[in-house]
Amino acid sequence: MSERDDEQREFDLKWADGAEHKEPSARARMLAARWKDNPPGPVPFRADPGPVRSGRRSSWVSTAVVLGSVAAIIVLLGYINFRAPY
Structure with missing residues (x-):
């Protein structure tokens, strides 16, 4: 890659980061649409995972x-080394 390409990419990143409006990701839009009608219930900060016995x-x-x-x-390996004639 040439130095000019690096400079152009850096310029593009600065331009994109400086945008006034940033569109949310597809996942964020999907969750917002889903939660509009059916919001999620409260979830504790760290849920108790419970026992992890899976028959192992x-x-x-x-x-x-x-x-x-x-x-x-x-x-x-020791037996093979012992029997090998040197």
Whole structure:
């Protein structure tokens, strides 16, 4: 890209930022139209997420599987290195 293109882009950004009227985004317009007839109810600042149990195994089981896999790989690599003739 040339320096002239950079200057032109910078000019365009300054011109756009200095606009007196800025149109809201499509999402803002959609929400305003939806909420005009049916406004949303009050929502607490931080809602209580509740328990997060989705039928997954507990974290200690996952940790044991990962550590067991790493140990098995280390033993396998050590065995291969031990048997390799040099």
